[in-house]
Amino acid sequence: MEQIGILEGRERQVLEKKSGVAQADIACDTTSLSGSVSQRACVFCGSRVVLYPVADAIHLVHGPIGCAAYTWDIRGAVSSGPELHRLSFSTDLQEMDVVYGGEKKLYRSLIELIDQYQPKAAFIYSTCIVGLIGDDIDAVCKKVAKETGIPVLPVHSEGFKGTKKDGYKAACLALMKLIGTGSTDGISKYSINILGEFNLAGEAWIIREYYEKMGIEVVATMTGDGRIDAVRRAHGASLNVVQCSGSMTWLAKEMEEKYGIPYIRVSYFGIEDMSKSLYDVAVHFPDRPEIMEAAKRIVSEEVKTLYPSLQKFKKALQGKKAAIYVGGAFKTFSLIKALRSIGMSVVLAGSQTGNKDDYARLKEMCDEGTVIVDDSNPVELSKFILEKEADLLIGGVKERPIAFKLGVAFCDHNHERKIPLAGFIGMYNFALEVYQSVMSPVWQFAPRKGGSL
Amino acid sequence: MKHEHAKAATQNACKLCNPLGACLAFRGIENCVPFLHGSQGCATYIRRYLISHYKEPIDIASSNFNEETAVFGGSHNLKLGLKNVSDQYKPEVIGVATTCLSETIGDDVPGILREYKKEFKNGSPMPIIIHASTPSYQGSHIDGFHAAVHATVKALAEKAVKQRMINLFPNMVSPADLRHLKEIFVDFGMPVMVLPDYSQTMDGGPWGEYHRIPPGGTPAIAIASAASAMASIEFGSTIEASKSAAEHLDVMFGIPAYRMPLPIGIKGSDKFFSLLETVTGAKRAEKYEDERRRLVDAYADGHKYVFEKKVIIYGEEDLVIAMTAFLREIGMVPVLCASGGKSGLLKKRIAELVPDMDELGINVRDGVDFVDIEEESKILQPDFLIGNSKGFTMSKKNSIPLLRLGFPIHDRFGGQRMHHLGYRGTLELFDRIVNTVIEQRQNASSIGYTYM
Numbered sequence: 001m002e003q004i005g006i007l008e009g010r011e012r013q014v015l016e017k018k019s020g021v022a023q024a025d026i027a028c029d030t031t032s033l034s035g036s037v038s039q040r041a042c043v044f045c046g047s048r049v050v051l052y053p054v055a056d057a058i059h060l061v062h063g064p065i066g067c068a069a070y071t072w073d074i075r076g077a078v079s080s081g082p083e084l085h086r087l088s089f090s091t092d093l094q095e096m097d098v099v100y101g102g103e104k105k106l107y108r109s110l111i112e113l114i115d116q117y118q119p120k121a122a123f124i125y126s127t128c129i130v131g132l133i134g135d136d137i138d139a140v141c142k143k144v145a146k147e148t149g150i151p152v153l154p155v156h157s158e159g160f161k162g163t164k165k166d167g168y169k170a171a172c173l174a175l176m177k178l179i180g181t182g183s184t185d186g187i188s189k190y191s192i193n194i195l196g197e198f199n200l201a202g203e204a205w206i207i208r209e210y211y212e213k214m215g216i217e218v219v220a221t222m223t224g225d226g227r228i229d230a231v232r233r234a235h236g237a238s239l240n241v242v243q244c245s246g247s248m249t250w251l252a253k254e255m256e257e258k259y260g261i262p263y264i265r266v267s268y269f270g271i272e273d274m275s276k277s278l279y280d281v282a283v284h285f286p287d288r289p290e291i292m293e294a295a296k297r298i299v300s301e302e303v304k305t306l307y308p309s310l311q312k313f314k315k316a317l318q319g320k321k322a323a324i325y326v327g328g329a330f331k332t333f334s335l336i337k338a339l340r341s342i343g344m345s346v347v348l349a350g351s352q353t354g355n356k357d358d359y360a361r362l363k364e365m366c367d368e369g370t371v372i373v374d375d376s377n378p379v380e381l382s383k384f385i386l387e388k389e390a391d392l393l394i395g396g397v398k399e400r401p402i403a404f405k406l407g408v409a410f411c412d413h414n415h416e417r418k419i420p421l422a423g424f425i426g427m428y429n430f431a432l433e434v435y436q437s438v439m440s441p442v443w444q445f446a447p448r449k450g451g452s453l
Numbered sequence: 454m455k456h457e458h459a460k461a462a463t464q465n466a467c468k469l470c471n472p473l474g475a476c477l478a479f480r481g482i483e484n485c486v487p488f489l490h491g492s493q494g495c496a497t498y499i500r501r502y503l504i505s506h507y508k509e510p511i512d513i514a515s516s517n518f519n520e521e522t523a524v525f526g527g528s529h530n531l532k533l534g535l536k537n538v539s540d541q542y543k544p545e546v547i548g549v550a551t552t553c554l555s556e557t558i559g560d561d562v563p564g565i566l567r568e569y570k571k572e573f574k575n576g577s578p579m580p581i582i583i584h585a586s587t588p589s590y591q592g593s594h595i596d597g598f599h600a601a602v603h604a605t606v607k608a609l610a611e612k613a614v615k616q617r618m619i620n621l622f623p624n625m626v627s628p629a630d631l632r633h634l635k636e637i638f639v640d641f642g643m644p645v646m647v648l649p650d651y652s653q654t655m656d657g658g659p660w661g662e663y664h665r666i667p668p669g670g671t672p673a674i675a676i677a678s679a680a681s682a683m684a685s686i687e688f689g690s691t692i693e694a695s696k697s698a699a700e701h702l703d704v705m706f707g708i709p710a711y712r713m714p715l716p717i718g719i720k721g722s723d724k725f726f727s728l729l730e731t732v733t734g735a736k737r738a739e740k741y742e743d744e745r746r747r748l749v750d751a752y753a754d755g756h757k758y759v760f761e762k763k764v765i766i767y768g769e770e771d772l773v774i775a776m777t778a779f780l781r782e783i784g785m786v787p788v789l790c791a792s793g794g795k796s797g798l799l800k801k802r803i804a805e806l807v808p809d810m811d812e813l814g815i816n817v818r819d820g821v822d823f824v825d826i827e828e829e830s831k832i833l834q835p836d837f838l839i840g841n842s843k844g845f846t847m848s849k850k851n852s853i854p855l856l857r858l859g860f861p862i863h864d865r866f867g868g869q870r871m872h873h874l875g876y877r878g879t880l881e882l883f884d885r886i887v888n889t890v891i892e893q894r895q896n897a898s899s900i901g902y903t904y905m
Contacts, residue, residue, distance in 0.1 A: 005541075009537075032493050034531075034537060035533060035536065037515070037541075038497070038515070040493055041493060041498060043494075045498070063553070064470055064590040065468060065470050065589065066472070066495065068463070069468070070469070070501070071498070089463070090466060091463075092466070097590070112460060112462060159493070159518075159554070160520060160554060378512050386662065401511075405663075406660055446659050447660065447661035453658070453661055
C-alpha cells in the first residue's frame, strides 16, 4: 500500500503515545491548514450548533442562502413544545444586496418573521460577507427589538473570523445578554443549570429526570429543549453543570464572574462519568444529605439493570479496537471509558477542537501506541484506522462514509443522532449500536476482511 | 394566484448555494479534487450535505480564510492550499470554485493561479487547475454545477482531428442515470465523453485501501478531446447559452450542439433516442424497443390510478420542466410547478411542452421556497408532492404524501441509485407514482383490500 504522509505544518498535531520518551505537547487551538480538508466547520457553525435547540426563538441567517440551507433541521435536538428551531430562515442575499448593503432586507425580514411566527426572541447570525459589506446588524437588531418588544440578538459569527470555538463564544455572548433579564422568584436553593446539553434524541430529558429525582431543580438547559424565558432566569440557579465543555465553559465562567455561580464539568456518557455527574452535583449541596442518598440510589438501581444487559455485548466485543474522532475532546474521555467497559480498546483518539489540557489528559488516559490527533482529515484518519486495524470508528456524518468504504464498523455519535446515547439508558444504546455495527456479517465481504474488490 | 407581495426572507429554501453544484460536477472528473476558495465551513457543510445523499466520502479542500485573508486577499491561502492539496492528494485536476467571500473581496483568481503556476513550475507535476466562478449570492446550486462543467470544457477542450465520438452533458442527474446513459451509448456503438461522470465516484464499491480520490470520473484527456467530437448533446431547458458547455464547443470549434430537455417520459425519451439515431446513423438496439414497449404497456396497466391526480412538482427548473411534460402524458395535473431557481425561463419552457397549461390549471412559480409552496398547496389541494426530501416538512405538516426524486434524498435509502431518465427511468418513476396512489388508497380504506 502506498505510504500516506502527514502534511507539512500538521506534524505537531499528530502524536503516537510512547512511554519513557519525552514527547512534546500536541499542537492545537490553531486555524486549519489551507488545503488540508479539515473535518471542522466555521465560526458560524459553532454559533449555530450552540443556539440551534432554542425552540421558541427564530434563527435568522443573514447572508446568501447556503449557510441557512445546510443547517435546516440538521440536528436531532428535540423540543417538548414549540419547534421554531426546525425552520430555516435566511435573508438570501443577492448580488444587489452585496453591492448596496443588506440592512434593509434584514430589517424587513425580521419584522415579517416576527409578525408571522410570534417568537419569544430572535437570533441573527451574520455570515462571511456580512462582515465584509459592513452591515450594522447591531443597529438593525436594536431597532427591531424596540419596535417588536422582544429581544433581537445579533450573533457575530462571520465564518472566517476564527474557528468553531469563536462561534461558540459568539453564541454564549448572545445567551449572556438574555441571562439576568428574568425573575428568579421561586427558584430553589437546590437548583442547577445544565450547560452544553442539546437534547439530542431527548437526552436532556433523561438527565433532567435523574436530577429531579434527586430533588434538584433544573432552571435552564442550555440549550436543549431551550426556552427564552428559562434562559432569562438562569442566573437564579445555584450551580452550573457543564456537559459539552468546549462550547459552554466560557458561558459558565462568565456566569461565575457576574452572578457568582460556580460550575463543574461533567459528562453523561458511559456508566462511570454518568454516575460521577450525579455525585458531583450532590456534593455541591452538603446541607441536604438526601440528595447524595438519592444519587446513590439512582446509580445503584440503574447499574443493577444496565450491567447485566451489557455483558452480552462485552463478550462479543472483547478485544476489538476502536478509533474515535469527534468534535469536542471531553467526549473522547468518556468514550474511552465507555468502550473499555464493554471490552474494547482505543487505538486512535482525536477531536476537532480540543485544547492543550484536553490533549494532555487524553494522552494520560490512552494506552501505549494510541494515536492522538487534533483537527484531522480523511486521509490521516484512514491511514491510522488501517494501520492500527480498528474495528470501529466513532464520529459524525462526515466520518461515516470513510469507515464504511474501508469496511469498518461505525457508531454515529453526532448531532444528528436519533437514539439517545447519554445517561444510563444511553450507555445501553451505545453498546447496542457498537455491537450491531461491529458484529454485522456484512464485513465479511469487505476487501480488508478478505472480500474481493 | 396571490403572490404579488413577495416575502423578504427565504423560509425553508428550495435551493442550495452555487458552490455545492460546482463541487459535485468537479467530482465527475477523474482524479480531481474540488477546492473551495473561502471559509472552512463552506467545504464542510457541502461535504456533509452531499454525504447524506450519496453515502460516499467526498473530500473538498478549502483555502480556509481567516481575518487577514479577508483583508489582504486570498492569494497566499489559495496558493498554500493548492500546494497542500497537490502534495497530499496528488490530483491530476484541481477544480477551484469560489464562494461569496472570495468573490466579495474581489480576488483575482485567474491571476493568482497564473502566479501559482509560475512559482511552482519546477515542483512536482503540476495539476491542471480549473476555476469556476460561483458566488453564492447569485443563482443556486444548479448554476454552480453548469459553471463548473462550462469552465472545465473551456479550460481543457483543444482542437484536434475529428473523432467518432459524442459529448454528453447530462445535467445534474443521479449516478444510476449516468450509468444508464453510458450503457445506451455503448449499445449504439458510439464512444461518448460524459461530463460530469460521478457515476462511480459518488456511488462506488468498497475499498481495500484508502483512496485519496475515489476511482472513476471522466479523464482530463477525454475532456480535451471534446473539441473533436461529432456532436454535443446537452440535457437542460434553462441553461443560458453563455453558460452552456455545448454552446461553447459549437461557437469555438464548430461542434454541432443538440440541446434538449432531460429525457423523461415517452416523448422525451423518444426525442433522445431519435436524436441518437440521427447523430450516430445507427438504429437503437432492440432492448430499448423492448423497454419502450414495457413502458407503454405499464402506462395502460396503471393509467386509471393516476388520471387527473393533482400533484405539486418542485426542484431544479430543468427537472421540473421535464417532469411536467411526463406527468401530462400520463394524465396527471401538476397544479404547481415550482423551483427555487430563477432563470426566468421556467414558464416559457413548460408552455412549449404543455401548450394547454393554462386551461389545465397548471401554475408555475420560480424563485420560491417551501413556505410559498405550502401556501399554494392549501389552495391547490394536491394529492401528493413530487420532489426531493426537503419537501418532507410541509408534507408531514399538511398530511400530503411525498414521492421522492432528484437531489437531495436525505430521508430514504438509495437516492443515488434512483433512475429518472430514458424509458427505463420513466418506468421506474411510473411504478413509484402508481404505487404512491395505491398505497394512499389502501391506507385510506378500512376494509384492508389485498388486491388493489
